[in-house]
Each structure stands twice: as C-alpha cells, then as structure tokens.
Amino acid sequence: xxxxxxxxxxxxxxxxxxxxxxxxxxxxxxxDVNVLEVxxxxxxVKTVTTKEQFPVIHYWKTGxxxxxxxxxxxxxxxxxxxKEMAPVLKALADRHIEDNLxxxxxxxxxxxxxxxxxxxxxxxxxFIHEYEQQQIVQNYAxxxxxxxxxxxxxxxxxxxxxxxxxxxRLGLDVIESRPWSTVLSRAIMCLxxx
Numbered sequence: 671x672x673x674x675x676x677x678x679x680x681x682x683x684x685x686x687x688x689x690x691x692x693x694x695x696x697x698x699x700x701x702d703v704n705v706l707e708v709x710x711x712x713x714x715v716k717t718v719t720t721k722e723q724f725p726v727i728h729y730w731k732t733g734x735x736x737x738x739x740x741x742x743x744x745x746x747x748x749x750x751x752x753k754e755m756a757p758v759l760k761a762l763a764d765r766h767i768e769d770n771l772x773x774x775x776x777x778x779x780x781x782x783x784x785x786x787x788x789x790x791x792x793x794x795x796x797f798i799h800e801y802e803q804q805q806i807v808q809n810y811a812x813x814x815x816x817x818x819x820x821x822x823x824x825x826x827x828x829x830x831x832x833x834x835x836x837x838x839r840l841g842l843d844v845i846e847s848r849p850w851s852t853v854l855s856r857a858i859m860c861l862x863x864x
Contacts, residue, residue: 675701677794677861678772679763683780684798685748685830687806687813687823689847693798694776696854701772706762708755708777715758726750744825745832752781759784767792782833786840796857799834800847803827 680697684690691707698705712727721728729738729747738747759775766773767790785795800806806823837844843860847853 673701673858675703675772675861676791678770678792679766679788679794680772680774680861681763681780681785681793681795682774682776682798683782683785683795684778684833684847685800685806685826686778687809687826688798688800688830689809689850689853690776690798693796693847693853693857694774697857698774700854700858701774703772703774706773706775708759708775708779711758711762712751712755712777712779715755724754726754741821741824741828745828748778748825748829749781749832752779752784755779756781756784760787763788763793778829782836782840782842785842794861795842796860797833797837797842797844798847798853799844800827800830805848 680703682690682694682697694705697703715724716727719727726747736743738744759780762775765771780795780797782795782797785793785797803820803823803826806826807818807820810819810823834844845853845856845860
C-alpha cells in the first residue's frame with residue numbers, strides 16, 4: 671500500500687554528511703516515489719557546460735583566485751553553486767508538476783530561496799539540520815571510511831547553520847537529523863502538517 675501524499679515534488683535539502691540522502695530514500699520507499707540526487711544533476715551540468723556559462727560550478731577546476739578559500743569561503747561557494755543550480759532544478763520540478771510525476775529531489779545544492787519561490791501546493795520542502803560537528807565526522811567515517819574529516823565537517827556545520835537560519839527567515843520546515851530513529855516519522859509528520 672502506498673502512503674497518501676500531498677505533494678508532487680519534495681525538496682530534501684541540507685549540508686553534506688547529515689543524513690538527507692538516507693532520509694530521502696526512506697521517504698521514497700514510504701511514498702513509493704523516485705529520488706533525484708542533486709549531486710548527479712550537478713555533475714551533468716558541469717560535464718556539458720563551460721566556466722563561462724556556470725563559473726561557480728566550474729570554480730574548483732579553474733581555481734583562479736582565493737574567493738572561496740577557508741570554511742567561510744567554501745560555505746559561500748556552496749551557496750553560490752546553489753544559486754547557479756536553481757534554474758536547472760526549477761525546470762526539473764516544473765516538469766514533474768506539469769506531468770504529475772512525483773519525485774523527491776535531494777541534495778546539498780538546494781537553495782532555500784528556490785524552495786520558497788515555488789508558490790504551488792504540490793511542492794514541499796524539508797531541510798535537515800545537524801548541530802554537532804563530531805556527529806558529522808562520525809557520519810563521514812561510517813559512510814566513506816578513511817581518516818576523520820574534521821575540516822570537511824566544519825564546513826558542513828557552518829553550511830547547515832546557514833541553511834537553518836535562512837529557512838527560519840523564509841518560513842521553511844527544518845528538522846533535526848537526530849535522534850535518527852525518529853527522523854522518518856518526524857519528516858512524515860512535518861509533511862502531514864502535524
């Protein structure tokens with residue numbers, strides 16, 4: 671039995687390493703819909719475009735200046751890539767709405783302003799937040815193995831905080847990633863307006 675849903679497009683956004691992909695796939699099973707990963711869309715855009723068309727997406731390939739250096743710079747890069755990706759993601763969402771093809775679109779590069787810009791009852795969003803850097807370090811280690819990635823986790827925390835603050839300003843739903851055992855039920859309650 672497929673669960674009732676009150677949306678056609680569901681954005682699941684948040685920083686890297688906080689569990690948004692895992693939540694997206696759990697919600698996809700619950701609602702019996704597909705997931706589009708923004709990382710795949712980002713890679714596709716990067717592959718078929720140039721730095722003249724999408725300068726921020728191609729920045730790390732060229733690295734012409736220090737504009738995006740350090741934690742704050744990397745967070746600004748993530749924000750700016752989200753802005754460059756917005757028209758691409760909007761076109762995908764519009765197609766799914768027009769064709770009534772339900773989908774969950776999840777990823778780091780979903781700008782809260784994109785989610786807020788949809789004035790359509792069939793578009794919903796949930797942004798995931800994590801407040802503890804050490805948890806993200808552990809999440810990366812569990813997912814990828816290798817050395818502990820404290821610097822990368824520091825960027826994720828800063829970006830996660832920026833997303834949560836921006837969502838609060840825009841009136842978008844944000845849920846904490848933990849406790850993980852209840853994140854699916856909390857996301858469903860959020861979507862149901864409970």
